[in-house]
Amino acid sequence: MSQTTISALQAQMPALIDELSRKMVGHKETLTLVTAACLTGGHVLLEDVPGTGKTTLANSLAQVFGLTFKRIQGTPDLLPADVIGATVYHPQDSSFVFHPGPVFTNVLLMDEINRATPRTQSALLEAMAEKQVSADGETYALPTPFFVIATANPIESQGVFPLPEAQLDRFLVQLRLGYISAEEEMEMVQSVVFGQAVTLTSMLTEDSVRAAQAEVKNIYVSDDMLRYIVNLARTTRSHDQITLGASPRAIVALTQYAQALAYIDQRGFIIPDDVKRAFVPVIGHRLQLNVDWMGDAGVEQILADILDQVPVPNERAEV
Template sequence: MKNNEKITMQTVLKAIVGSTSQVILGKQTQVKLSLACLLSGGHLLIEDLPGMGKTTLAHTLAQVLGLHFRRSQFTSDLLPADIIGVSVYDRATSAFQFHPGPVFTNVLLADEINRATPKTQSALLEAMEEQQITIDGETHALPKPFFVIATQNPKHHIGTFPLPESQLDRFLMRVTLGYPDAQSERALLKNQAGRHSMTGALIKPVCDVNTLISLQQAVRNVHVSDQLLDYLQDLILYTRTQFSTGLSPRAGLGLRLCAQAWALLEGRDFVIPEDVQAVFASVVSHRLAAENSEISKQILERVAIR
């Protein structure tokens, strides 16, 4: 990679993080994590109580990255066709015409994904995995890049269909926002940030689809040394020996990718253990069925860096 290319890339990344953080105050880590997830090409699950800025985060990211954004509010009567689209008979052409659903976009915000029925959920999850949908024997590719940012409310379970572990594994990361600190909250209350500021002229795309794709390529080029892979494998092995179900190979691969993305965000072209540790809780805790990041913290405190 040439040096000036490197520098532009860093400027773009800084601008993305900076712009998003202007809307989501005091949550730079979560913003960076979400960005790392998108740069790794993975889907993101944001889990928090209502009103914590889940939707705002998703929306802002899409806008800053200059991506096409669709939002779908999941409810219990939502059908798979409402997500992926439907073929309708067109009398004029005497043929079935495919009407694409909201899934045909760059960033799909699946709001309150656990309110939909398992049938609908799996239709979406299938699309997430395959990056394409098949309807009436016809395959339609989804636009590139394609991200799903799903949100779910962890606490209020009445009338919900919690995602099973196997489907949680499809999400590369799970991020929790949490309450803002006092300073950010004050700024928020003073109308200096939040969702309304997004619609104003404040947020402009700092990136386009092509840049994003080259950034994703750059993530894959971040060097991972053998020593680091040792550490990564130690971590994975530890979860496998200490839990009834440990981390899957897909999780391990995701962990590596996210660590690479994090290293890029930190302005490095190689991964250090701290990068792995930074993304570890978000990548791992939902796969280990842990309610909070306490377990991942304990794992990190027990596995030595070689």
């Protein structure tokens, strides 16, 4: 893809974000980051307090992308079969038939994933990593595209099962919606309580989403930019406050996510700002600090320090 020529699909990206913003007031940056994750075929973990619009975001994304949508509520009694489906005996013809579960969709919202047991969480792991599920010795491919948008409530401590590192690593990014401004909250309330319901327009289809994903893979990454990405990731492994740094998989994820951000910004190549913008969402949830009390703010500060330490390459518009 040339740096001066963009495709018709790439040209639609700003309008697509604007369409999502009609329903999700005040969250344009987060909507952009979620859209970028979907354009790489990655999964999103939304960790935030209740009532900030996480479910609305997932449903809105599916509508605008023109994709099928299903939702699972995470509970301690949720079984793997409730997610992937089960083989059922049909006595009328003495046969066993597989009944697909809600994971067979394009966009799956796993609400409060940390309330599901580790056994159920692991059933979702194969779907996220391999885009397939296994049941009774048979393997079933999932629809494409396939995204998981999972939510987690960080303030809950009773009846929850923290996600293991292997599961966290399957999420391309971890994001937070947060609270919007007072003016935006007034606009939101007026729209929900006193206005008409917002009906979103489908701007893409399954085929066009797959085509956009293919175009994202062709976004140019120069050797200097790739070296910059690798150096950032490797610096996390030698930081004195980080016990577990970024893995090789994280380097791949950071590269792909920077490509998607460049694609949305109407460019055919990545620049350092794309990498900086992608760094915290991609890397933050993959780290383990040696000082637990620092929390999420500490992770963000450490990553900001790393961004300041690692030399930035000259921006070159190569193709």
